[in-house]
Amino acid sequence: MLEEQLLQRSENKCELCQSGETLKLYAVPPQSANNVDNCIIVCDTCLSQIEKNKETEKNHWRCLTTSMWSELAAVQVVSWRMLNRLSTEGWAVDNLDMMYLDDETLAWAKAAAEDENDEIIEIHKDCNGSPLLAGDSIVLTKSLDVKGSTLNAKLGTVVKNIRLVENNTDQIEGKIEGQVIVILTKYVRKQG
Structure with a gap:
């Protein structure tokens, strides 16, 4: 049996x-x-x-x-x-x-x-593969020009209290110089 x-x-x-x-x-x-x-x-x-x-x-x-x-x-x-x-x-x-x-x-x-209609949950990850969670602080690994703005986010800029972009694990949102911008996860490293 x-x-x-x-x-x-x-x-x-x-x-x-x-x-x-x-x-x-x-x-x-x-x-x-x-x-x-x-x-x-x-x-x-x-x-x-x-x-x-x-x-x-x-x-x-x-x-x-x-x-x-x-x-x-x-x-x-x-x-x-x-x-x-x-x-x-x-x-x-x-x-x-x-x-x-x-x-x-x-x-x-x-x-x-x-x-079973289980969702396979996609996870936001930084450039090193570390999982990113809402509220994390990250560091930019590349200087980034912000589209539609004169703002240039410099390499090493710390962005606190990030938000995860739903349905797109390649993007997060963060505030730099008072402006909320979308940042590609491949250009960030989790702080700490």
């Missing part, structure tokens, strides 16, 4: 958080037939949050720091999806940046995210 094989593989522990409490089979969507390669064993806590039956407990998912390195593609897929869901957390973004999925596994992870 499939569930018995998975319990043996997982040593009777959740393949995400290692809990031994109330384990269940989870068929990682999308798939045409359940098998050892596309199913995992998870605890009730993980399952209820994966399926969005309970509010996501952010600290519970710190277990992904370990499970994302699993050799099992199904565990990698669920880890990737949950890290994307938690992409407002700095530690989750850091893990996503480190995580490597082969093309086939990444396509699987993205396919179900689209099927």
Whole structure:
């Protein structure tokens, strides 16, 4: 039986958080037939949050720091999806940046995210790849001429309390010399 094989593989522990409490089979969507390669064993806590039956407990998912390195593609897929869901957390973004999925596994992870209407949240990043959040302070890494103005924002200018431009991760807004301007993220470095 499939569930018995998975319990043996997982040593009777959740393949995400290692809990031994109330384990269940989870068929990682999308798939045409359940098998050892596309199913995992998870605890009730993980399952209820994966399926969005309970509010996501952010600290519970710190277990992904370990499970994302699993050799099992199904565990990698669920880890990737949950890290994307938690992409407002700095530690989750850091893990996503480190995580490597082969093309086939990444396509699987993205396919179900689209099927479930989960948004894969795009993250604003500075020139070094560090995540930018609303309210951060940044430093310009290039002198910039501001279109429609005589203003020239000099290299090294600090811009405090930035705003993120919705639907465009390449742009942020910031105030320089009292004027709100749009700045390309490739020309900024997060301060601090």
